[in-house]
Each structure stands twice: as structure tokens, then as C-alpha cells.
Amino acid sequence: MLFPSVIALALAASTRAAIFVTSPTDNISFTGGQPATIQWNDDGNAPTLSQFGLAKVSIYTGNSAQQTNLQTISASLDVSNPLSLNFTPDASVGESGKYYFIRFESLALKDASNAAIPALAFSHIFSMDGMTGTFSADVQSQIDGQSTAPIGGVPTSASAAPSSTAASLTTSKASSTASSKPSGSASGSAKVAAATGSSAAVPSFVASSANLWLGIATGVFGAVVGVIVL
Incomplete structure (x- = not known):
């Protein structure tokens, strides 16, 4: 040999x-x-x-x-x-x-x-x-x-390497897609929350308060003027 x-x-x-x-x-x-x-x-x-x-x-x-x-x-x-x-x-x-x-x-x-x-x-x-x-x-x-x-x-382990690499790339792509999808959903939910959540109600609440105080102030001023005239 x-x-x-x-x-x-x-x-x-x-x-x-x-x-x-x-x-x-x-x-x-x-x-x-x-x-x-x-x-x-x-x-x-x-x-x-x-x-x-x-x-x-x-x-x-x-x-x-x-x-x-x-x-x-x-x-x-x-x-x-x-x-x-x-x-x-x-x-x-x-x-x-x-x-x-x-x-x-x-x-x-x-x-x-x-x-x-x-x-x-x-x-x-x-x-x-x-x-x-x-x-x-x-x-x-x-x-x-x-x-x-x-x-x-050619050794079979070497010919198998490209398949293994392809599988790795496919898995990586799938993981990337899976992780990005929830992120996108969360972003969409955040937009909805911004439009309909408590933060969206704040401007409406402030405007109502301003009108209330304006009414009170006008009423008090009118009462004072009426007393003076009398």
C-alpha cells in the first residue's frame, strides 16, 4: 500500500x-x-x-x-x-x-x-x-x-455547504421579517393612540376650560357695572 x-x-x-x-x-x-x-x-x-x-x-x-x-x-x-x-x-x-x-x-x-x-x-x-x-x-x-x-x-460535506449557507440566509431573512413585522404593528398602534388616546383629549379639555372662565369673567364684569349704575 x-x-x-x-x-x-x-x-x-x-x-x-x-x-x-x-x-x-x-x-x-x-x-x-x-x-x-x-x-x-x-x-x-x-x-x-x-x-x-x-x-x-x-x-x-x-x-x-x-x-x-x-x-x-x-x-x-x-x-x-x-x-x-x-x-x-x-x-x-x-x-x-x-x-x-x-x-x-x-x-x-x-x-x-x-x-x-x-x-x-x-x-x-x-x-x-x-x-x-x-x-x-x-x-x-x-x-x-x-x-x-x-x-x-468532491467531498459531500463541501457540496452541502452552499445548501447550508442558503438555509442560513433563508432563516436569517425569515427572522428579520418576523421581527420587523411586530415593530411595524406597534408603530401603527402608536399612531392610533396618538389620535384617540388621552393626549388627544387634552386640547379639547383646555378649550372648554377657557370658555368657562371667559363666561365667568364676563358675568362678574357685568354685575359690577350694574352696581355702579344703580
């Missing part, structure tokens, strides 16, 4: 590898103990199949950081001709399910960005049924790691 850091670097290089696996795929499976065929084409990117050259072909499981070789199918195969390989999957290497991928490891070509590691290419993760084996705890932990370090994919 290669060290995790080496695998991570190799996977980066695999995006430029020459091999495009057409079988197996995520919807083409194999059956343990039954004849199977791996097929591939040149993906049109550098290096070419001829440059990739002789390769070790194996069934692996794991994730982009840690991988385990379950079955070596060919120790040395010229991937440029032919473009297929017949073999029989060993049913005892693992459990039935979608846990497996084919790994091509060039015996001569090195990674373009790191000459210390070989050029690699991978198939999709695919299913195998009819399996009779059991994964060890270490291998199972590697399989479980596919959710955060998938082969040739």
Missing part, C-alpha cells in the same frame, strides 16, 4: 492519465467467481496510452487518501494494445456491494508533477456481487472514508 500523501498526489495526476475505463462503471458491475472484462480507451489527454505503457492492473478499495490492493489482475500489461483484459474476480477478497475500483499503475511512466510516484489511472467505483469475503476493520475504515475523500470526486 502506498502512503496516503503519495496516493493523494497520484490522484491529482490521474486526472491527466491516458486511460478512460468504460467497463466496469458505476452502473456496470462484476460478479465474484464469474468471468469479467475490463475495457478502456484513450481519453485524449496526455500522456497517450503508449506513453503510459506497461502497467500493473488491480482491484482496489478505499478512498483517495488510503487504498488497499485486493487482487492483482495483471502484473504487467501493455495498456495501448489490446484495450481490454479478461479475468475472474476473486470472490473471497471482499463483500458484495459498491466498494471497488480498478487501478492502473504505470511501471515506467512517472507522475508529471512528482517523479517519485508512478502515473495512475482509475475506474469508477463499481459494485461486485456474489462475494464471500469480509473486510477487515482497517479496510472498512478506508471504505467509510469515501464520503469525505472520494475517488476522483
Whole structure:
């Protein structure tokens, strides 16, 4: 098994590898103990199949950081001709399910960005049924790691982040709307209170009092004038 850091670097290089696996795929499976065929084409990117050259072909499981070789199918195969390989999957290497991928490891070509590691290419993760084996705890932990370090994919937790952010924004907007609505209602109530409350009655009360005192003063003045005349 290669060290995790080496695998991570190799996977980066695999995006430029020459091999495009057409079988197996995520919807083409194999059956343990039954004849199977791996097929591939040149993906049109550098290096070419001829440059990739002789390769070790194996069934692996794991994730982009840690991988385990379950079955070596060919120790040395010229991937440029032919473009297929017949073999029989060993049913005892693992459990039935979608846990497996084919790994091509060039015996001569090195990674373009790191000459210390070989050029690699991978198939999709695919299913195998009819399996009779059991994964060890270490291998199972590697399989479980596919959710955060998938082969040739993007971690699901990262793709979930935008949804989480959107939900947060929606919640924030809803909270803002909810808090502003009562404030608006209170403002409306305040306007009604200003028009019909006790403060609105004050001007009317003052005006009535003024008229009362004016009447009293006029009456007293008239009485005084009448006494003088008499």
C-alpha cells in the first residue's frame, strides 16, 4: 500500500492519465467467481496510452487518501494494445456491494508533477456481487472514508455547504421579517393612540376650560357695572 500523501498526489495526476475505463462503471458491475472484462480507451489527454505503457492492473478499495490492493489482475500489461483484459474476480477478497475500483499503475511512466510516484489511472467505483469475503476493520475504515475523500470526486460535506449557507440566509431573512413585522404593528398602534388616546383629549379639555372662565369673567364684569349704575 502506498502512503496516503503519495496516493493523494497520484490522484491529482490521474486526472491527466491516458486511460478512460468504460467497463466496469458505476452502473456496470462484476460478479465474484464469474468471468469479467475490463475495457478502456484513450481519453485524449496526455500522456497517450503508449506513453503510459506497461502497467500493473488491480482491484482496489478505499478512498483517495488510503487504498488497499485486493487482487492483482495483471502484473504487467501493455495498456495501448489490446484495450481490454479478461479475468475472474476473486470472490473471497471482499463483500458484495459498491466498494471497488480498478487501478492502473504505470511501471515506467512517472507522475508529471512528482517523479517519485508512478502515473495512475482509475475506474469508477463499481459494485461486485456474489462475494464471500469480509473486510477487515482497517479496510472498512478506508471504505467509510469515501464520503469525505472520494475517488476522483468532491467531498459531500463541501457540496452541502452552499445548501447550508442558503438555509442560513433563508432563516436569517425569515427572522428579520418576523421581527420587523411586530415593530411595524406597534408603530401603527402608536399612531392610533396618538389620535384617540388621552393626549388627544387634552386640547379639547383646555378649550372648554377657557370658555368657562371667559363666561365667568364676563358675568362678574357685568354685575359690577350694574352696581355702579344703580
